[in-house]
Amino acid sequence: MTPLxxxxxxxSSWTGHDTRLIMAAVVGVxxxxxxxxxxxxxxxxxxxxGSGVLGAVAGMSLEKMIASFSNGLGMVVASVGVLxxxxxxxxxLLAESGGADQIVDTIISKSSARTLPWAMTLIAVLxxxxxxxxxxxxxxxxVVLLVAKRSGRPxxxxxxxxxxxxxxxxxxxxxxxxxxxxxxxxxxxxGVTLALGLLVAIPTVIIAGPLFGRVAARWVHAEPPxxxxxxxxxxxxxxxxxxxRRPGFALTVGTVLLPVVLMLAKAVADVWLDEDxxxxxxxxxxxxxLFALLVAVVVAMFTLGLPAGFDRARISTIVAESLPxxxxxxxxxxxxxxxxxxxxxxxxGKAITQAANGANISALVLGWLVAVGIRxxxxxxxxxxxxxxxxxxxxxxxxxxTHTALLVLAIGSGSLFFSHxxxxxxxxxxxxxxxxxxxxxxxxxxxETIISVVSIIFILLLNLVL
Numbered sequence: 001m002t003p004l005x006x007x008x009x010x011x012s013s014w015t016g017h018d019t020r021l022i023m024a025a026v027v028g029v030x031x032x033x034x035x036x037x038x039x040x041x042x043x044x045x046x047x048x049x050g051s052g053v054l055g056a057v058a059g060m061s062l063e064k065m066i067a068s069f070s071n072g073l074g075m076v077v078a079s080v081g082v083l084x085x086x087x088x089x090x091x092x093l094l095a096e097s098g099g100a101d102q103i104v105d106t107i108i109s110k111s112s113a114r115t116l117p118w119a120m121t122l123i124a125v126l127x128x129x130x131x132x133x134x135x136x137x138x139x140x141x142x143v144v145l146l147v148a149k150r151s152g153r154p155x156x157x158x159x160x161x162x163x164x165x166x167x168x169x170x171x172x173x174x175x176x177x178x179x180x181x182x183x184x185x186x187x188x189x190x191g192v193t194l195a196l197g198l199l200v201a202i203p204t205v206i207i208a209g210p211l212f213g214r215v216a217a218r219w220v221h222a223e224p225p226x227x228x229x230x231x232x233x234x235x236x237x238x239x240x241x242x243x244x245r246r247p248g249f250a251l252t253v254g255t256v257l258l259p260v261v262l263m264l265a266k267a268v269a270d271v272w273l274d275e276d277x278x279x280x281x282x283x284x285x286x287x288x289x290l291f292a293l294l295v296a297v298v299v300a301m302f303t304l305g306l307p308a309g310f311d312r313a314r315i316s317t318i319v320a321e322s323l324p325x326x327x328x329x330x331x332x333x334x335x336x337x338x339x340x341x342x343x344x345x346x347x348x349g350k351a352i353t354q355a356a357n358g359a360n361i362s363a364l365v366l367g368w369l370v371a372v373g374i375r376x377x378x379x380x381x382x383x384x385x386x387x388x389x390x391x392x393x394x395x396x397x398x399x400x401x402t403h404t405a406l407l408v409l410a411i412g413s414g415s416l417f418f419s420h421x422x423x424x425x426x427x428x429x430x431x432x433x434x435x436x437x438x439x440x441x442x443x444x445x446x447x448e449t450i451i452s453v454v455s456i457i458f459i460l461l462l463n464l465v466l
Contacts, residue, residue, distance in 0.1 A: 017107055021058055021351040025343060025391065032339075032387075033377040043383055044328070047335035051342040058346035063167055072341025073334040076386075080180045080337075081330050085323060086293035087176075092322035093300045093315075094256065097308035098246035100127050101370055103256075104143050106249040114149055116211040117161045120144065122270035124165025125205065133170040133425065141432045143225050143439065154217035155224060159433055163444065164209030168451055171381055171416040172204075172409055173197040174263075174289070177333050182408040185340055185389035186396040190289050191267025194260065200409055200458045204453045208450040217444045224434040226440065247307040255296065255303045262292035332382060340390025344430040363395040364410040364463055368456050371414025379423035384415035409459050412464030417452035419445055 032050035035041040041049075048069065055065035065275045094100050097161050103126050111119035123143065128136045140162050148155045174180050174194050247255075266287020273280035285291060297319075305315040371388035375381060388411045396404045420441065430440040 016191060016376050018351040021346060021348045024057035024346060025348045026052050027057050028339070028343075029374060029377070031415045032383070034372075036378050036383070038381070040181065042378060044326075044331040044335045047332070047339045047383070051335075051339045054339070054348075055165040055342050055346060058348065060342075060346055068342045069338035071338075072344075073338040075341070076184060076337025077330060077334040079184045080177065080333060083180055083289050083293055084177055084330060084333070086290075086297050088322040088326045089297045089319050090256075090259075090300055090359065092126070092318050093297070093304045094252070096318045097310070098187055099252040099255070099304045099308075102246040102249050102252050103127060108125060108143075108147060112409075113153060114229065116147060116151060116153055116323055116367060117157055117213050120147070120158050121161040121205055121209045122194055123164045124162040125169065126253060126256055128166040128169040129173070129260060131177075133166050135341065135370075136166045137163075137428055137432070148224075155222045156220055157213050157217040157221075160213035160216045160443060160447055161205075163206050163429065164212070164250040164447055164451065166449045167203050167448060168201045168208070168455070171385075171412040171451070172455060174200050177329055178382045178415060179408060179412050180289075180337065181333055181336060181382075181386045182389040182411050182432075185337075185386070186370060186404055186407055188396070188404040188408045189267070189270070189401040191263050191270065191287060192401050193408050194263050194320035195267050196402070196405050196462065197412075198260075198411075200455050200462070203458060204451055204455045207454050208447050209296075212447055216447070219442050220439045222433050222435050222443075224432070224438060239407045245307065245309055247304050251307070257302050258299060259289075259292040259296040262295065263289060329382075332380075335387060336383060336386030336390070339387060340393070344393065348391065361462075363392060363399075363407055363455075364460060367392045367407050367411040368414035368452075371411045372417040373450070375415050375417050376420075379419070379426070381415040381419075381423075381425075382410065385411055388414065405465050406459055406466075410456060413452050413455040416448050416455075419448040 028050045031053045032043075032046045035046035035049060036043055051069045052065055055068065060068070107119050107123050108116075111209065117263035120143075123142060124136065127140065144155070144159050144162050147153075148158050151158075170176050170178070172179060174183060174190055174197070179197065180190075182188070183193050235364060260306075264287075265283050269280045270286070273283070286295070290417050301315050301319075305318070310318070367388055370391050371384045373389050375384035378384060390407070392407070392411070398406055399407065426444060428436065429435075429444045435443065
């Protein structure tokens with residue numbers, strides 16, 4: 001018998017209705033898993049249907065189920081949707097202006113053959129901060145292939161550090177969708193989460209990136225597809241879309257880091273400055289995620305768009321083009337919020353809190369385990385994060401801001417565990433790097449597992465000292 005089960009049985013207040021609620025959650029998640037993995041249903045529809053099954057098994061009325069799902073979807077899109085849109089705008093401006101290329105070329109030119117893996121990690125971190133994983137991957141792959149070809153270094157020695165940098169940011173660091181939703185769901189402080197996320201991310205990226213890259217390069221000798229390799233130096237856009245000149249390196253990096261700096265400044269102010277002070281009030285305002293990202297986008301128009309030679313019409317077009325690709329992300333995130341709210345309104349969260357308390361399981365470990373299970377089943381880190389956050393959110397009640405932030409990070413850590421054949425990222429990496437399924441498992445899947453395990457270890461260590 002598992003510790004959780006024994007704890008449940010030992011709890012004198014546990015009832016048959018609580019058991020029904022737990023079963024409802026299990027059945028709801030199972031329906032989502034089957035719909036996504038077996039029937040290839042879009043995650044938005046799968047989450048909506050899974051919410052309905054959850055509510056029906058839990059005994060909710062149809063009216064209450066619809067209201068719960070609608071309210072949850074609306075709250076998440078309202079709190080997170082605009083942030084995702086702003087992040088997409090910033091990433092699009094970075095890519096179209098040549099700013100991303102400027103970061104890459106500058107760092108590569110300053111690196112020796114020995115330090116190239118570390119350079120690739122730094123490039124991935126800088127480019128990955130404002131961009132979704134898939135976009136960052138598409139941008140980085142040509143760079144990795146070109147650098148590997150010119151330097152003669154093994155492809156995995158350079159590819160793994162780049163992939164690790166992107167993946168860690170995707171799972172642990174706002175303003176990426178998963179961490180943002182988790183912050184909203186468990187009511188964590190975004191600035192504290194961002195600061196602790198970066199603290200955990202640094203050693204995790206080092207271990208799973210440059211260090212594991214050495215091992216992966218010995219395990220797998222990958223050869224990228226010839227057609228893809230031939231296309232790397234040939235990429236050219238039309239005259240209108242191609243930047244006439246690139247923005248400067250310092251200006252580009254400063255623009256990318258601006259929202260991070262503003263949000264971190266708010267977190268520091270909340271800890272060290274007097275609550276009624278003018279400076280504290282000002283930093284609290286400008287460090288609000290919406291304001292910080294909005295400022296960064298406006299600044300990027302002048303520091304990235306104009307130096308690239310784009311006129312106002314072209315900049316407006318770039319911003320507009322950044323929005324359609326994130327429609328699916330917004331729908332999935334919103335449906336995850338609907339599923340989360342259905343869990344809460346049905347009483348599942350309270351039942352799981354009672355079970356966890358009876359079994360004496362750490363909230364951080366439980367959040368990580370739930371996210372791991374959903375990640376393995378669905379293949380989606382975002383679905384795993386938003387679903388797990390909804391399940392364990394009641395455990396955050398009464399926690400300090402630091403420990404609530406650690407709970408968000410634990411969930412994000414679990415959402416990265418062992419990517420395999422049901423994950424779109426798995427196939428992207430496989431095709432881009434010309435590997436077999438077995439080779440992709442030995443490199444990408446193992447790297448993802450290392451990230452998940454190493455990061456939860458550091459999160460638990462922080463929990464002991466903070």
